[in-house]
Amino acid sequence: MKSRETLETNGRKTAHKDMEKPEEQAALKPVGGPLSGFRNLVGKENGEWTAGPSLLAHGTIWMLIVALISVAVAFIRGEMEPGYSPKDINDAGALMFFVLGSVASVIAVVAKTQGSIIGEKQLGTAAWVLSKPASRRAFVLAKLVVHFRWLLTVTLLLPAVVFYVLMTAIATLPPPPLLFLGGFAILALGLLFYLALSLLLSTVFESRGSLAGSVFGFMVAGFMIANYAPWLTAAFPWLFFQSGYYLVTQGQIPVYGLISIPATALWAVLFIFLALRRFERAEL
Amino acid sequence: MTTSRDDRSALGEYSGGKSTPAAVIETRGLTKTYGHVVALKALDLSVPKNSIFGFLGPNGAGKTTTMKLLLGLVRPTSGSGSIFGKDILSEDFQIRRRVGYLAQDPRYYGHMTARETLRFVARFFYSGPESAIERRVDESLSLVGLSDRADRRIRGFSGGELQRLGLAQAQINDPELLILDEPAASLDPMGRRDVLEIMARLRDEQNTTIFYSTHILDDVQRVSDSVAILERGRLLAQAPIDELLTTGGAGGTVYELALKGESGAVLEQARARVRSQSWISSLEESSEPGWERRWTVRATDESAAEENLLRLVLKTRGVRVTGFGRKRQSLEEAFFDLIEKGGSGEV
Structure with a gap:
């Protein structure tokens, strides 16, 4: 640290008077509002995604699993079945894409967000940030917005683009673009649902294991429930992969799928609301 | 609540309960329990303006809990408190704009450099030209002697460097009140001396009130104007340091x-x-x-x-x-x- 002389020379009072231009000082405005600190926190969350190997690691893994495996399966099916039409090849690829895409988004959400709020609470960084004039709502919403942005990009968007291009190349017929876009939007909604669920649970649990187990458990339970209480699948995104697949291959979504889309959107909004409410009262 | 006040009168406590005219922090019966564990018991505290106030007590006495209560990071079970006359529960946001806080064992985002960390903190307080924010960041780095390590990732910082960074981020908004939880912990004797000097200068030159906890009693005696002693959540004494040293702490x-x-x-x-x-x-x-x-x-x-x-x-x-x-x-x-x-x- 500085010696007394240096400290006195560089002291805040002196520094403010002598070093800071008056017009600059006057130009600094206090930040406020109900979402105070949101932009700053978004910048921090973006930095966490882009500064480390996270983006590259997630991008590579999900590109391989969601896009390349789907295309490879479609290609092999096409080679093995000489009678397959370009549409059949596209359908085979679409089934894999929507199944792997929906599972990948849940795994990616858990992997990336399980420590997001819980980790910050345990480390003390949440207490540090919230000892500043940052709103708790901004803290949670910044995580939601930034994680959604990057998870959507690496688990679904980039793989979808690569999948679409490669499928067009191997099947010689592009999948119907608008329907494919619609199927993609359904998967994106599913990702938002699981992200909102994960953030809500991170305001409830104190351990990452409980959060990860609950989110995975919810997904696995959905597949099992679909056999015994199929009507329940209309309330949650468990069969979103089927909705996406039918939309792309048949141009329509089954009734349970049509109901599950607005229902899932409502759940996501409710989870976000509850996460904000719980975190507002959380002790740090 | 009553029990604690009675205890303190038995102790012959001096100023606890009295309202100092220009008190920056005031609490009345501030209590925090976790299940059956009483972390803080009916605390009546009054921290005078423009003073360095040492908050002493053994581990687990409730010092950190008190600081977190004052900042709205945890909610009181009962009682009330105010900073600058503003309620710590309903007006915590306005309070935090005027306060700087250094946590015990501070943790920051490892992917950021020291400069990025201070920039990040400054942007919670101010919006405006980048050059003005950068100037403020530079001054803070210089104040704590971290200018030469400003662009190093803090993941590799030593405990002492983190503590200095903590002090820099706590005062970046020119706070009227600094709440410092063990500010000299993990610093070598030179670093400790410098921290105490900075605290004294902030009080003398900027009229900053400093409320800090520590285990290092020598430091308290050197720099504090007033002290409070807490044990197992109970306030044992609160007085100007000269009075405490004369009376021996137990009254009289x-x-x-x-x-x-x-x-x-x-x-x-x-x-x-x-x-x-x-x-x-x-x-x-x-x-x-x-x-x-x-x-x-x-x-x-x-x-x-x-x-x-x-x-x-x-x-x-x-x-x-x-x-x-x-x-x-x-x-x-x-x-x-x-x-x-x-x-x-x-x-």
């Missing part, structure tokens, strides 16, 4: 007398005479060779003691006084005295 004023007697009987007679006075709360005697004795006398009424104590002793024939004076304890003595009495339930 302490005098030391060196005596010589012709016999044990006359000394016993003098002791009984002194003890019978209503304004004497305790008399401890240590034996010296022969008929020499050293007394430590605690008086509740300072003027009565100074007028009568010596006279009372000398009234006993055969007793001579070889030394008399007011005892000034070290903070360490006062601290242990209070903690031990508080812990044994003697207070």
